[in-house]
Amino acid sequence: MKYKIAVISGDGIGPEITGQAESVLSRLGELFGHEFAMTHVLAGGAAIDVFGEPLPDETVEICKESDAVLLGAVGGPKWDGMPGHLRPEAGLLKLRKSLSLYANLRPAILYDVLKDACPLRADLVVGGLDILVMRELTGGIYFGEKGRRTGPNGPEAYDVECYSEMEVERIARAAFEAARHRSKKVTSVDKNNVLESSRLWREVVIRVAADYPDVTLEHMFVDNAAMQLVRNPKQFDVILTSNIFGDILSDEASMVTGSIGMLPSASLSGTGMPGVYEPIHGSAPDIAGKDLANPIATILSLSMMMRHAFTLEQEAAAIDRAVSEVLEAGWRTGDIAKPGERTIGTKEMGRRIVEALKR
Numbered sequence: 001m002k003y004k005i006a007v008i009s010g011d012g013i014g015p016e017i018t019g020q021a022e023s024v025l026s027r028l029g030e031l032f033g034h035e036f037a038m039t040h041v042l043a044g045g046a047a048i049d050v051f052g053e054p055l056p057d058e059t060v061e062i063c064k065e066s067d068a069v070l071l072g073a074v075g076g077p078k079w080d081g082m083p084g085h086l087r088p089e090a091g092l093l094k095l096r097k098s099l100s101l102y103a104n105l106r107p108a109i110l111y112d113v114l115k116d117a118c119p120l121r122a123d124l125v126v127g128g129l130d131i132l133v134m135r136e137l138t139g140g141i142y143f144g145e146k147g148r149r150t151g152p153n154g155p156e157a158y159d160v161e162c163y164s165e166m167e168v169e170r171i172a173r174a175a176f177e178a179a180r181h182r183s184k185k186v187t188s189v190d191k192n193n194v195l196e197s198s199r200l201w202r203e204v205v206i207r208v209a210a211d212y213p214d215v216t217l218e219h220m221f222v223d224n225a226a227m228q229l230v231r232n233p234k235q236f237d238v239i240l241t242s243n244i245f246g247d248i249l250s251d252e253a254s255m256v257t258g259s260i261g262m263l264p265s266a267s268l269s270g271t272g273m274p275g276v277y278e279p280i281h282g283s284a285p286d287i288a289g290k291d292l293a294n295p296i297a298t299i300l301s302l303s304m305m306m307r308h309a310f311t312l313e314q315e316a317a318a319i320d321r322a323v324s325e326v327l328e329a330g331w332r333t334g335d336i337a338k339p340g341e342r343t344i345g346t347k348e349m350g351r352r353i354v355e356a357l358k359r
């Protein structure tokens with residue numbers, strides 16, 4: 001089969017990590033007899049430099065015509081001074097919106113071989129961790145009305161958190177569906193004791209839950225969830241939450257599993273638009289171009305692409321196996337190494353995973 005993949009390398013470490021993922025794709029294609037046709041398009045700071053805007057129409061068009069989008073990371077100090085709507089991050093948000101990618105799946109898994117990278121006490125993570133953060137991605141405060149004005153105390157700024165029942169319902173369904181294939185528990189995270197939008201969120205989640213009697217539903221305030229993630233992370237299966245709470249909790253969940261350099265993500269639409277597959281970490285400008293970044297989150301995002309975009313389960317499993325094998329053999333990038341342990345760079349990690357790929 002031929003699969004069309006748009007590749008947005010982006011900024012900072014983006015090109016280094018997508019470069020390794022591309023090698024994995026090519027090898028996977030050879031092994032399984034697929035053609036993964038990759039088209040490079042610009043977004044983020046790289047697009048600002050060429051087109052003066054973070055998400056050119058041409059990029060959106062090519063992404064829409066593709067079967068899936070692989071993304072590195074966007075942003076960096078070079079563009080920090082730009083007005084909000086022209087920052088690299090605005091390009092990413094526009095891409096999510098243009099493709100209607102409302103469901104953001106962020107699995108946080110603690111690999112047994114990496115348990116020493118987990119900053120929590122060993123007895124808290126016995127048997128590993130397997131949490132799925134289901135983050136709403138095209139609504140809430142990220143996309144609400146925003147602006148500057150003069151208030152009673154002078155200049156002020158505002159960003160509005162607003163959710164429609166429709167938006168909550170569809171992400172809730174995505175969470176319950178996912179939970180059905182896992183440990184059948186959804187923890188819906190909100191701030192229902194303070195926010196009206198959270199009260200609507202909870203009402204809708206409870207209503208949707210009636211269609212999933214086989215799944216246990218629990219509600220948790222976001223401040224408590226942040227605490228519980230480090231106090232007793234094993235209580236979580238699927239965490240269902242809003243755009244901004246999901247942004248924050250997924251970073252926390254990633255660190256609990258050892259390193260932000262390990263977490264992939266899939267952003268899906270449900271309307272037939274191609275999904276975006278990207279690591280949850282950022283562009284890490286401080287280590288860009290130094291061959292230090294961990295390419296595993298990006299490579300594991302390909303495994304999510306195989307499963308969700310192409311239903312190629314064997315190919316996905318082959319990627320997962322290759323990553324595990326390389327980790328089990330003791331190879332580590334700096335972010336997942338124990339103090340004093342020998343480390344390898346981005347390229348070598350990528351090459352070793354490519355070599356470990358098997359049918």
Ligand code: IPM
Nearest residue numbers: 074075089092093247280282
């Ligand atoms: C993420 C990132 C983005 C977000 C930024 C880069 C806009 O932090 O994907 O988690 O806030 O969604």
Ligand code: MG
Nearest residue numbers: 247248251280
């Ligand atoms: Mg984030």
